[in-house]
Amino acid sequence: MVEEAAQEVFLKAFTQLDSYEGRGSMEGWLTRIATNTCLNILRSAKRRPELSVADLTEDESHWFDTNAGTAGDEQQTVEDKLVASDLADKLLDTLPAEDQVALLMMDGENASVKEVAEATGWSESKVKVRAFRARRKLRETMEKLLGPKAVGREGKVAQ
Amino acid sequence: MNQKHIIEILDNSPLPGLSPGDLELVKSHSNECESCARAYQAARLSTMIIGERVSSPIEPSPFFQTRVMAAWRERQALENVPAWSRLWRSSRALVSSMALTTAALGVLSFFAPAIPSAADETASTYSAEAVLMGQQSEDQMSYEQVLNTIYNDDDDDVR
Numbered sequence: 001m002v003e004e005a006a007q008e009v010f011l012k013a014f015t016q017l018d019s020y021e022g023r024g025s026m027e028g029w030l031t032r033i034a035t036n037t038c039l040n041i042l043r044s045a046k047r048r049p050e051l052s053v054a055d056l057t058e059d060e061s062h063w064f065d066t067n068a069g070t071a072g073d074e075q076q077t078v079e080d081k082l083v084a085s086d087l088a089d090k091l092l093d094t095l096p097a098e099d100q101v102a103l104l105m106m107d108g109e110n111a112s113v114k115e116v117a118e119a120t121g122w123s124e125s126k127v128k129v130r131a132f133r134a135r136r137k138l139r140e141t142m143e144k145l146l147g148p149k150a151v152g153r154e155g156k157v158a159q
Numbered sequence: 160m161n162q163k164h165i166i167e168i169l170d171n172s173p174l175p176g177l178s179p180g181d182l183e184l185v186k187s188h189s190n191e192c193e194s195c196a197r198a199y200q201a202a203r204l205s206t207m208i209i210g211e212r213v214s215s216p217i218e219p220s221p222f223f224q225t226r227v228m229a230a231w232r233e234r235q236a237l238e239n240v241p242a243w244s245r246l247w248r249s250s251r252a253l254v255s256s257m258a259l260t261t262a263a264l265g266v267l268s269f270f271a272p273a274i275p276s277a278a279d280e281t282a283s284t285y286s287a288e289a290v291l292m293g294q295q296s297e298d299q300m301s302y303e304q305v306l307n308t309i310y311n312d313d314d315d316d317v318r
Contacts, residue, residue: 002217003219003220006223007227007230010231011227011234015234064204081211084207084208084211084212085208085211085215087208088209088212089212091208092212103209104209104213107173107206107209107210108210110173110175132170132171135169135170135171135202135205136170138209139169139170140201142201142204143197143198143200143201146197146200
């Protein structure tokens with residue numbers, strides 16, 4: 001899916017090269033094409049219904065057991081990173097396309113609200129609302145998946 | 160500290176983007192409040208998996224460039240074809256089937272033997288007068304008989 005998106009972005013960029021007027025940066029122009037292409041692909045993809053504990057694989061359950069109630073600064077193994085990445089895919093699939101894009105750009109790539117607004121063509125308030133909704137939904141689903149594991153063994157949050 | 164306020168802080172911005180003051184506030188409150196501790200853990204794990212998702216490297220297949228260039232050439236070739244030719248290509252099947260149907264109907268209408276319909280046969284057994292008088296042709300009165308009958312009746316009425 002990622003390769004399909006990348007191919008489509010390159011093809012669009014080749015085809016629309018005439019429309020690039022050189023006003024903004026080439027990077028910004030390409031980012032906008034990439035963002036819109038990804039949004040279209042995500043919109044056409046079927047959304048996953050709510051994620052429950054029963055949907056987790058054994059590795060994912062183990063990942064929760066290992067990471068819940070810790071400070072989070074432990075070294076992650078390559079396998080742990082892969083499990084976390086797959087888990088992120090599953091959780092992101094439950095969100096609307098716009099929320100996924102806002103969350104990945106802001107929380108994943110540390111883009112500012114202004115940068116996301118430029119890349120997507122949305123207003124800054126829309127970006128904020130989308131990111132807020134996405135974070136809240138993700139946190140609520142995560143809380144559900146964590147269950148009683150969320151709080152550390154001593155009943156306190158690890159510092 | 161209001162529990163809703165802590166959760167709002169968590170949902171409003173990405174966890175690494177929180178100011179040290181806000182982070183300290185969230186942590187200290189979470190040590191006293193279980194539901195906020197749960198929310199904080201969920202937000203921390205969400206940030207963790209999103210980070211892993213974004214940083215996981217995606218290796219394109221070795222044929223990616225070849226595939227993109229092939230798709231690009233294909234698209235260019237399609238664009239170089241004149242518009243009427245593209246129109247013909249897309250509507251060729253429809254036009255052919257329409258022409259075939261018209262030819263078949265033409266052949267049928269010129270060469271098929273005329274079969275009288277049941278309605279024609281019925282109509283031929285009745286004359287217009289028979290229909291008007293409600294009689295069959297065998298019982299039909301001659302024109303003179305009709306006139307005589309009418310005028311005789313009129314004479315009777317006058318008398």
